Amino acid sequence: MTTNLLELADRLRTDADAYEYLEELRWAGRPYCPHCGSFAEHYFLKPANGTSRKTTRGSSSERRVWKCRDCRKQFSVLTGTIFHGSKIPVRKWLLVIFDMASCKNGMSAREIERKYGLASKSAWFMAHRIREAMKREPIAGLLSGRVIADETFYGGKPKNRHGHDGSKNMMGKHDKTPIVALVSRETGEVRSRAVPNVKPGNLRAVLTEHVDAANTHLHTDGARNYRLIAGDFASHQAVNHDAHEYVRGDVTTNHAETYFSQLKRSLDGTHHHVSREHLDRYLAEFDFRYTTCKQTDIERMNRIISRSGGRRLTYRQPAEA
Numbered sequence: 001m002t003t004n005l006l007e008l009a010d011r012l013r014t015d016a017d018a019y020e021y022l023e024e025l026r027w028a029g030r031p032y033c034p035h036c037g038s039f040a041e042h043y044f045l046k047p048a049n050g051t052s053r054k055t056t057r058g059s060s061s062e063r064r065v066w067k068c069r070d071c072r073k074q075f076s077v078l079t080g081t082i083f084h085g086s087k088i089p090v091r092k093w094l095l096v097i098f099d100m101a102s103c104k105n106g107m108s109a110r111e112i113e114r115k116y117g118l119a120s121k122s123a124w125f126m127a128h129r130i131r132e133a134m135k136r137e138p139i140a141g142l143l144s145g146r147v148i149a150d151e152t153f154y155g156g157k158p159k160n161r162h163g164h165d166g167s168k169n170m171m172g173k174h175d176k177t178p179i180v181a182l183v184s185r186e187t188g189e190v191r192s193r194a195v196p197n198v199k200p201g202n203l204r205a206v207l208t209e210h211v212d213a214a215n216t217h218l219h220t221d222g223a224r225n226y227r228l229i230a231g232d233f234a235s236h237q238a239v240n241h242d243a244h245e246y247v248r249g250d251v252t253t254n255h256a257e258t259y260f261s262q263l264k265r266s267l268d269g270t271h272h273h274v275s276r277e278h279l280d281r282y283l284a285e286f287d288f289r290y291t292t293c294k295q296t297d298i299e300r301m302n303r304i305i306s307r308s309g310g311r312r313l314t315y316r317q318p319a320e321a
Ligand SMILES: [Zn+2]
Pocket: 033, 034, 035, 036, 037, 038, 068, 069, 070, 071, 072, 073
């Protein structure tokens, strides 16, 4: 069992090793045809020279190719995944995933570019594809039990961005993007969303999407907007920050505050400000990181890989990124 970067690098000496690593994680010994869904005993197509094959561009590749016993089409472990169609060696992909999985504050596309000798466009695209894989499974269940709901305000004009950041009463709040975070006190899972504003309708929409209201005990600060929708839940308790009350019994929003401070440190420190358009992808990355904080770097990496299927992105790089 691989446990650290050195062992991982040892294990991934060639691109063929990287393919095998992915095959093991994604298929667990049963190759699966992504074209027809068959698990039949597919044929492994050995390269003519034993190690590599020519690509259409004339270079050599250690790609491990399989042929489906049922539909007769060829495939590899990359077909239909976030790696599909990328010209970057798989080995490099896996090392970047390890790096992104192990950096507490995330990694910018620029750092990936520098560290791995990639074109800036490739690094940007790679980082976003990896973020897509970090997104929780669409069928993941609703949160229940004790759930903290809290919000923060991110971004806005540079002159308003410093100082009492995070204060809900500060000037310039109107040009900031509100982010609502839900933290499960039962599992530690976090789900966050950027919203147009924190009026009760939007808060209710986020909560309805992620929370089993009838079985949820909602914990918030004293914000009036939560009191207006409190009737939806099994119970609602609030700490009164205005009266400097931060913990009462097991009621607190401290976990959300910790999440927000780490998020902001990374958005401004590592990524040097993120536009509203891409904010949700960064939030997905931070939800993943916070939710898996008790796992090892390798466990986090393997979890990303196990989610790498069926998530191909087609959007283009914006001018400002
Ligand atoms: Zn097939």
